[in-house]
Amino acid sequence: MPELPEVEVVRAGLEPAVVGARIAGVSVFDERALTRHTGGAASFEELLTGATIGVAARRGKFLWLPLVDDPRVHGRAIVGHLGMSGQLLLRPAGAPRERHERVRLEITHPVHGELAVVFADQRTFGSLAVDHLVATPDTAAGGWGTDAPFVPSQVAHIARDPLDAAFSDARFSRAVRAKRSAVKRVLLDQTVISGVGNIYADEALWAARIHPETPAFGVPARAVTRLLAEIRAVLLKALAEGGTSFDAQYVNVNGQAGYFAHSLNAYGREGQPCPRCGRPIVRAAFMNRSSHYCPRCQQVPPPRAIAAPS
DNA sequence: GGAATAACCTGGATGC
DNA sequence: TGCATCCAGGTTATTC
Known part of the structure; x- marks a missing residue:
């Protein structure tokens, strides 16, 4: 997509x-x-x-x-x-x-x-x-x-994307930590950060070892910084490989497919071993679509460890 | 006002 | 073989 x-x-x-x-x-x-x-x-x-x-x-x-x-x-x-x-x-x-x-x-x-x-x-x-x-x-x-x-x-209502020179890391971090929604939902909110969809949200969360259902306010500031770095890394790598193509739905202006589908670690890999720990990747329903994550590398912190925003 | 959900849409895959 | 159903997911209107 x-x-x-x-x-x-x-x-x-x-x-x-x-x-x-x-x-x-x-x-x-x-x-x-x-x-x-x-x-x-x-x-x-x-x-x-x-x-x-x-x-x-x-x-x-x-x-x-x-x-x-x-x-x-x-x-x-x-x-x-x-x-x-x-x-x-x-x-x-x-x-x-x-x-x-x-x-x-x-x-x-x-x-x-x-x-x-x-x-x-x-x-x-x-x-x-x-x-x-x-x-x-x-x-x-x-x-x-x-x-x-x-x-x-x-x-005009869309936030800048993380590859934009004028993107504000501090504003993004504040916005994430002020939300009660699941962190993946926040990543898909184009008014918070633009350009991220289901595939790259799953990939960045996997790379940052954050469970997609973690309440956004429960992600420590340092982890938000790491997550943003992983978002940028996965977007740049996908860009270098011409994007992700699963079928004929995405092609460049000449009708050619990208290669990033071969580099995915979580998205679309249900049942296959996590490249980091070997545990099978899990697919779960999320917002009328799917989330893919590693149940060992990406765990929701216990509720007592999370302080809700005031 | 924030958060969650449904609807929009088509074609491939799957099951019966 | 043919039909019905499910699934993919970005955006936005609607509902809670």
Whole structure:
């Protein structure tokens, strides 16, 4: 499923092909891909046709492409989220329609010529929209790939991701230790830390030896620091390996899968030995999905050892 | 206001 | 072989 590393691979793949490109045509095949766009397909097509893309930016799992050189769309951007199965693919102009293709942008790049940016999405949880840019409260750059202190309004409520230079470790630590929820639930809360999904939450918790159901306020400050370091480590390793692909649901802009699935220690390894202690990895229901952990390495501290936040 | 839960969605896997 | 059911999970609206 596309989490931060997978989305960053897509952003980096799009960047050289779309920055500076002019959008020559827009085709919307399925309006469910525009659930975050106000105005429907006609508005989406009208706004984008003729616009030029400035940069390719990302925060957490959100991507955006600011639009420049056109007063009609000044201060706006194409904002995209891949959901669970979304793909952004680069194809030659006029390429045959992809399976599950929802939206296509025909672009003309000054160096690469005519290309198609294809948004395909099997489960239709992903979406594209044209959105207004708003200033970041901390005046730092909006995210990866941009120096401008702006983000789409739909992304403004999302916390910075842990690979962002402006991410505040101290604010994250305070937020975690103020929550009564399970620590894994906090890691999946995009308003606390963005970019982490089910796979990397399980991997980081395994690496930090923290049980996913541990009350967040019960995680010692030193362990929160260790957890954040493990989150960064697992995200960077996954990024270096091109992301995690279990099936055809995640691929880069050229349709190629990543290799990080081979490096997983906990997620998807139910019944297999823990790489650290050999005890079988356990899968447990969690928030309508699954948690994977080692029952020996990751134990919930006894209640008496945990002091609830006041 | 914080926390928990359901709903959205499709296709592959599994069971009968 | 065909049908029904389960499962995967990011985000958000709703409920508690």
